[in-house]
Amino acid sequence: MKTTETPAPVPAESGAAVTKAGAPGGGEPARHKREGTVLNVFSHGILVIWAIMVVMPLVWAVMTSFKDDASIFGSPWSLPDTLHFDNWSRAWTQAHMSDYFLNTVLVVGGSLVGTLVLGSMAAYVLARFDFPGNRFIYYLFIGGMSFPVMLALVPLFYVVNNMGLLNTIHGLILVYIAYSLPFTVFFLTAFFRTLPSSVAEAAFVDGASHTRTFFQIMLPMAKPGLISVGIFNFLGQWNQYMLPTVLNTDEDKHVLTQGLVQLAVSQGYKGDWSGLFAGLVMAMLPVLAAYIVFQRQVVQGLTAGALK
Amino acid sequence: MQHGKYRFIVGFLTVPLGLYALFVIWPFIQSIYYSFTDWTGLSPDFAMVGFDNYERMLDDDIFWKSLQHSLLFALLLPVVTIGLALFLAFMINVGGRRRRGGPVISGVRGSAFYKIVYFFPQVLSIAIVALLFAFAYNPDSGAINSVLRAVGLDGVQPLWLGDPDLALWAVMAVLVWSTVGFFVVLFSAGMASIPADLYEAALLDGANRVTTFFRVTLPLLWDTVQSGWVYMGILALGAESFAVVQIMTTGPGGPDYSTTVMVLYVYQKAFRDGQAAYATTIGVALLVVTLAFAAVVMKLGRRERLEY
Numbered sequence: 001m002k003t004t005e006t007p008a009p010v011p012a013e014s015g016a017a018v019t020k021a022g023a024p025g026g027g028e029p030a031r032h033k034r035e036g037t038v039l040n041v042f043s044h045g046i047l048v049i050w051a052i053m054v055v056m057p058l059v060w061a062v063m064t065s066f067k068d069d070a071s072i073f074g075s076p077w078s079l080p081d082t083l084h085f086d087n088w089s090r091a092w093t094q095a096h097m098s099d100y101f102l103n104t105v106l107v108v109g110g111s112l113v114g115t116l117v118l119g120s121m122a123a124y125v126l127a128r129f130d131f132p133g134n135r136f137i138y139y140l141f142i143g144g145m146s147f148p149v150m151l152a153l154v155p156l157f158y159v160v161n162n163m164g165l166l167n168t169i170h171g172l173i174l175v176y177i178a179y180s181l182p183f184t185v186f187f188l189t190a191f192f193r194t195l196p197s198s199v200a201e202a203a204f205v206d207g208a209s210h211t212r213t214f215f216q217i218m219l220p221m222a223k224p225g226l227i228s229v230g231i232f233n234f235l236g237q238w239n240q241y242m243l244p245t246v247l248n249t250d251e252d253k254h255v256l257t258q259g260l261v262q263l264a265v266s267q268g269y270k271g272d273w274s275g276l277f278a279g280l281v282m283a284m285l286p287v288l289a290a291y292i293v294f295q296r297q298v299v300q301g302l303t304a305g306a307l308k
Numbered sequence: 309m310q311h312g313k314y315r316f317i318v319g320f321l322t323v324p325l326g327l328y329a330l331f332v333i334w335p336f337i338q339s340i341y342y343s344f345t346d347w348t349g350l351s352p353d354f355a356m357v358g359f360d361n362y363e364r365m366l367d368d369d370i371f372w373k374s375l376q377h378s379l380l381f382a383l384l385l386p387v388v389t390i391g392l393a394l395f396l397a398f399m400i401n402v403g404g405r406r407r408r409g410g411p412v413i414s415g416v417r418g419s420a421f422y423k424i425v426y427f428f429p430q431v432l433s434i435a436i437v438a439l440l441f442a443f444a445y446n447p448d449s450g451a452i453n454s455v456l457r458a459v460g461l462d463g464v465q466p467l468w469l470g471d472p473d474l475a476l477w478a479v480m481a482v483l484v485w486s487t488v489g490f491f492v493v494l495f496s497a498g499m500a501s502i503p504a505d506l507y508e509a510a511l512l513d514g515a516n517r518v519t520t521f522f523r524v525t526l527p528l529l530w531d532t533v534q535s536g537w538v539y540m541g542i543l544a545l546g547a548e549s550f551a552v553v554q555i556m557t558t559g560p561g562g563p564d565y566s567t568t569v570m571v572l573y574v575y576q577k578a579f580r581d582g583q584a585a586y587a588t589t590i591g592v593a594l595l596v597v598t599l600a601f602a603a604v605v606m607k608l609g610r611r612e613r614l615e616y
Contacts, residue, residue: 039402039517040416043399043400043402043416044416046395046396046399047396047399047400047416047422050396050426050488051422051425051426053485054425054426054428054429054485054489055425055428056451057440057441057444057451057485058428058440060444060451061440072449077451077454077455077458118323118324118327119324121320121321121323121324122320122321122324122325124320125316125317125320125321129313129316129317131313131314131317137321137325140328140333141328144328144332144333146538146542146598146599146602147336147595147598148542148545148546148571148591148594148595148598149546149547150546150547150550150571150574150575150591150594151336151339151574151588151591151592151594151595152332152335152336152339153335153575153578154335154339154342154349154574154578154584154587154588154591155334155335155338155339155342155584155588156331156335157349157578157579158349158584159330159331159334159335159338160331174327174331175331177327178327178328178330178331178332179331179332181324181327181328181332182328182332185324209312209316210312210313210316211316211319214320235431238433239432239433239434239435239436240433241433241434241435241547241550241551242547242550242551245554246575246579256433257433257435257436258435260435260436260439261435261439261555264439264442264555273443277443280436280439280440283433283436284432284436287431287432287433288428288431288432290431291427291428291431292424295424295427298427298431299423299427299493302430302490303490303493303494303497
């Protein structure tokens with residue numbers, strides 16, 4: 001930050017301009033211009049350095065996924081001699097990446113739909129209807145956002161086990177939904193409150209039931225909010241690691257994140273690092289690609305909650 | 309709107325609330341209860357033991373180490389991450405070269421590009437990020453040490469995750485790397501909504517950019533900074549620190565307990581050592597720390613809301 005301060009004492013010919021009383025004098029634009037240029041170079045420098053620090057590890061991973069094991073260890077930063085696509089096919093089939101992908105798609109697909117349907121139902125009722133206990137239920141949901149999940153996971157393991165849901169896809173879906181509800185309800189309650197009530201009242205006067213009003217009028221009106229919270233939940237559930245690590249210990253049912261960690265352990269014994277890197281990149285690229293395409297919506301979805 | 313109102317409310321709330329109560333609320337209550345028993349988790353039998361678990365916890369050196377590390381995570385990570393993010397966001401939004409006739413303060417060229425790139429780690433799973441850096445930290449073939457060798461620092465080849473004095477910092481750096489981008493984007497959105505007149509007035513009054521930042525930008529962003537602080541602290545105490553420590557460190561939690569954190573210790577006691585009751589006791593301590601942290605930040609950070 002030093003560079004931005006240095007110009008301050010310099011302008012002898014325009015000393016007045018720096019004081020509080022001074023209207024912009026003759027030297028003022030020049031001072032600003034110099035300060036602007038120095039700052040500009042400085043800030044670009046800093047920003048480029050951080051951009052490199054963010055991108056380099058990702059580039060390194062992509063490069064490594066195309067190399068053979070010998071060159072991974074010999075020269076970590078060299079370009080691959082030839083593109084070893086066999087790493088990728090080995091990871092996809094032998095290392096079960098295809099299974100992990102399928103499991104993740106099933107779990108996240110089911111939980112995302114469930115979270116949005118159940119979350120918007122609860123949020124709509126809490127936002128639009130007065131009844132005894134409304135506030136209590138609302139805060140019960142909100143409280144879930146700040147409690148450490150791990151505390152609940154110890155008994156939850158046995159709850160899930162007793163219900164016969166341990167190591168099942170549908171059991172994992174139900175748990176994902178339950179733990180996604182606090183933020184979803186919080187976000188959508190605020191959203192439903194901003195929607196005009198006149199439309200719903202008109203529909204009701206026309207003889208539509210509450211349920212029909214909700215599904216045919218309110219839900220379509222809430223689409224922007226549903227998209228934001230949907231993206232938030234999609235990324236959270238796709239990237240979830242703690243819940244499946246505790247509740248999904250059967251290797252055949254592993255989701256991507258735990259599958260990769262499992263792979264890192266087992267490939268460690270086999271020494272197949274290139275296969276592991278191929279798996280890592282395979283898991284990374286679809287999310288990054290989706291982010292680049294839907295960049296604006298993703299940023300909106302993820303920052304929406306914090307700006308409220 | 310009264311017709312069938314309560315039937316509708318009950319119909320819409322039962323499923324979400326039931327799911328939430330069963331998988332979130334009930335386990336939380338249970339785990340507080342279990343912390344007063346000698347339940348192993350392996351057999352259904354247990355007896356009440358009063359405060360025995362809590363006494364044991366106070367004598368447990370590893371618990372104190374994990375508490376110390378968790379507190380360090382909760383206090384230091386938000387400071388570093390949010391500080392760095394504010395700095396980068398300020399550079400993006402204010403570091404621009406002044407164009408003739410343009411506003412006094414403008415964003416750098418390519419600000420959209422920086423924001424897109426900085427956000428990359430946010431869409432990746434923390435598990436994938438942790439795995440990637442576990443390899444980057446590898447002392448022999450990792451990306452980091454080979455960069456050091458390439459620039460002639462052959463003598464500086466730290467063991468990173470293998471060095472008890474360095475491991476914790478290496479792990480924390482990964483969390484900073486993966487979360488800064490989110491806050492840069494969040495704060496940028498906040499900064500962009502601050503009216504340009506305020507900056508112009510400050511500059512006319514002779515304030516330099518550093519003063520402008522502390523006197524204009526930061527106070528107007530305070531609400532966002534504060535909620536970001538709580539959010540980051542809760543992550544650093546919970547899911548994120550679990551993933552990085554469990555995946556990256558030897559043991560996990562090592563070497564020599566130098567990286568163990570409370571959330572990992574709960575997991576290990578419950579699912580590795582078969583001491584479910586003691587695990588919930590540590591979990592209750594984690595709950596207390598989390599709530600205390602949120603309360604302190606909210607209280608210290610409270611100031612009058614500035615309207616603009």
